[in-house]
Amino acid sequence: MPAIVTQGLTRRFGxxxxxxxxxMTVPEGAVYGFLGRNGAGKTTALKMLLGLLKPxxxxxxxxxxxxxxxxxxxxxxxxxxxxxHGLYPNLTGRENLDLTRSLLGLPRVEIDRVLDVVEMSGxxxxxxxxxxxxxxxxxxxxxxxLGAPPVLILDEPTNGLDPDGIADMRxxxxxxxxxxxxxxxxxxHLLGEIEQTATHIGILNGGRLVLEGELARLKADLxxxxxxxxxDAGRARSVxxxxxxxxxxxPESLHLELRPGQDVDATAAALNRDLIAxxxxxxxxxxxxxxxxxxxxxxxxxxxxxxxxxx
Amino acid sequence: MLSVLSVEIRKLNRxxxxxxxxxxxxxxxxxxxxxxxxxxxxxxxxxxLTTSVGIWAFFMLPMxxxxxxxxxxxxxxxxxxxxxxxxxxxxxxxxxxxxxxxxLGLVVVMSVLNLAITWTAVELAATLKPAIRPTGVxxxxxxxxLLAKVLAAALLMVAIQFWTAMRxxxxxxxxxxxxxxxxxxxxxxxxxxxxxxxxxxxxxxxSEGWRHDTALALGGGLGILALIAAVVHLSxxxxx
Numbered sequence: 001m002p003a004i005v006t007q008g009l010t011r012r013f014g015x016x017x018x019x020x021x022x023x024m025t026v027p028e029g030a031v032y033g034f035l036g037r038n039g040a041g042k043t044t045a046l047k048m049l050l051g052l053l054k055p056x057x058x059x060x061x062x063x064x065x066x067x068x069x070x071x072x073x074x075x076x077x078x079x080x081x082x083x084x085h086g087l088y089p090n091l092t093g094r095e096n097l098d099l100t101r102s103l104l105g106l107p108r109v110e111i112d113r114v115l116d117v118v119e120m121s122g123x124x125x126x127x128x129x130x131x132x133x134x135x136x137x138x139x140x141x142x143x144x145x146l147g148a149p150p151v152l153i154l155d156e157p158t159n160g161l162d163p164d165g166i167a168d169m170r171x172x173x174x175x176x177x178x179x180x181x182x183x184x185x186x187x188x189h190l191l192g193e194i195e196q197t198a199t200h201i202g203i204l205n206g207g208r209l210v211l212e213g214e215l216a217r218l219k220a221d222l223x224x225x226x227x228x229x230x231x232d233a234g235r236a237r238s239v240x241x242x243x244x245x246x247x248x249x250x251p252e253s254l255h256l257e258l259r260p261g262q263d264v265d266a267t268a269a270a271l272n273r274d275l276i277a278x279x280x281x282x283x284x285x286x287x288x289x290x291x292x293x294x295x296x297x298x299x300x301x302x303x304x305x306x307x308x309x310x311x
Numbered sequence: 312m313l314s315v316l317s318v319e320i321r322k323l324n325r326x327x328x329x330x331x332x333x334x335x336x337x338x339x340x341x342x343x344x345x346x347x348x349x350x351x352x353x354x355x356x357x358x359x360l361t362t363s364v365g366i367w368a369f370f371m372l373p374m375x376x377x378x379x380x381x382x383x384x385x386x387x388x389x390x391x392x393x394x395x396x397x398x399x400x401x402x403x404x405x406x407x408x409x410x411x412x413x414x415l416g417l418v419v420v421m422s423v424l425n426l427a428i429t430w431t432a433v434e435l436a437a438t439l440k441p442a443i444r445p446t447g448v449x450x451x452x453x454x455x456x457l458l459a460k461v462l463a464a465a466l467l468m469v470a471i472q473f474w475t476a477m478r479x480x481x482x483x484x485x486x487x488x489x490x491x492x493x494x495x496x497x498x499x500x501x502x503x504x505x506x507x508x509x510x511x512x513x514x515x516x517x518s519e520g521w522r523h524d525t526a527l528a529l530g531g532g533l534g535i536l537a538l539i540a541a542v543v544h545l546s547x548x549x550x551x
Contacts, residue, residue, distance in 0.1 A: 052397055052398055052549070053549055072402070073400070075400035082395060084390065084391030086392025086394060088322060091321075091324060099321060099322065100395075127325075143395075
């Protein structure tokens with residue numbers, strides 16, 4: 001059974017359509033990167049999953065439980081870190097955790113367990129008012145982990161962190177499924193973060209899910225690309241015309257897009273041979289790594305003309 | 312429900328709300344000390360205790376009920392913790408009911424402190440200046456009963472302030488409402504219609520006859536209904 005399933009989830013704010021018939025599936029044990037630019041509807045969707053907002057249409061299930069019908073049972077399966085941490089600055093880290101622990105009816109040892117997971121045991125006695133943003137994020141994560149919920153919903157967990165904080169958070173998020181066994185739904189607008197952390201992705205654009213799938217498979221389906229720098233682009237283009245690929249001019253190079261499934265190494269070797277044989281000086285011939293950015297640009301560009309966010 | 316209530320009480324630790332709960336009765340005690348000290352002859356205990364209850368009902372209670380719900384609500388509004396609280400597997404009405412009980416508990420504590428600090432202030436003044444030692448015996452039970460009626464009549468005002476403070480994430484609407492209500496209560500103290508004005512109901516309980524009964528019935532009765540309505544409304548609405 002998938003950890004999270006939504007079907008036709010929709011939410012409007014007045015005339016603004018924030019989430020449009022969102023149907024997504026988060027497999028159990030996945031780190032699911034929920035991608036989209038600011039205002040794409042990610043937070044609204046997450047709030048509907050948590051029962052904080054009521055959908056105008058559609059339904060959401062967490063661990064098989066319909067959130068709309070039984071919010072409390074669904075919430076028992078979920079730990080959440082929201083964009084606003086909601087920590088009390090007048091209390092210590094441990095006191096903050098203890099409040100949620102009491103509300104969840106958990107034993108006191110849970111606090112030490114989650115502090116250990118986020119490596120914050122040493123700072124738990126200090127008031128949260130004196131914490132850095134990174135420490136607050138980690139404490140928020142510790143709070144989400146209380147009771148070891150099978151599903152974690154994390155809204156922009158790297159927001160506002162410095163580079164070291166982002167690296168720490170990335171390392172931590174990657175290790176979460178192994179350390180806790182939880183399925184993680186992680187929203188972000190940072191492609192690099194999702195690429196290095198997620199096993200699955202869903203891309204939201206203008207409130208609509210425009211792509212979903214396993215990240216490795218999506219990348220494998222991308223056509224291979226090669227960047228080429230030569231001394232004579234005009235002559236090179238005529239050599240390249242004999243190969244099955246698409247050539248695009250870049251400011252200082254040629255961009256070659258191969259056909260899906262084409263062997264990039266064999267093609268590069270063949271290109272190199274032909275260019276040298278034609279007396280063309282080859283400065284660089286570099287296969288481009290398949291990136292999430294490529295996927296993101298392709299799907300958002302394809303769905304870009306649509307502007308019905310406001311109906 | 313007890314665990315939710317316990318959480319609310321623990322949130323007060325090192326908070327401004329707790330500081331206010333101590334500061335307001337202390338101010339009345341300080342005033343009582345200097346007020347009695349300026350006399351050369353003793354007055355009855357009843358006079359000092361009733362004066363203290365009067366100041367409480369007339370001004371300090373409305374001002375405290377303006378600030379206290381705002382401070383308690385800002386404990387959630389400021390760090391934007393409503394989303395966290397409301398996403399927990401706890402019925403939402405309990406979260407608001409616990410806040411309400413916690414706030415009412417603080418007002419009861421302030422009322423008790425008002426009596427205790429006033430008694431202490433009068434005793435201290437009489438010790439320093441034996442000539443003004445009050446006559447008679449302090450009617451602590453009677454004064455406590457009067458304070459309880461003041462609180463009961465103030466419930467409608469408490470409900471309005473609580474509702475406003477919890478509903479709006481800015482503290483301005485609750486403060487503006489409370490300051491405005493107290494202002495009109497003070498400048499129109501003698502108005503006959505004041506008995507129907509939530510911010511004057513508490514002080515009208517100090518009168519006798521129909522004003523006393525009307526203020527108590529309206530303030531207490533409507534107050535309880537308004538408090539229930541506030542909890543129901545707040546727990547059902549979406550916090551955007």
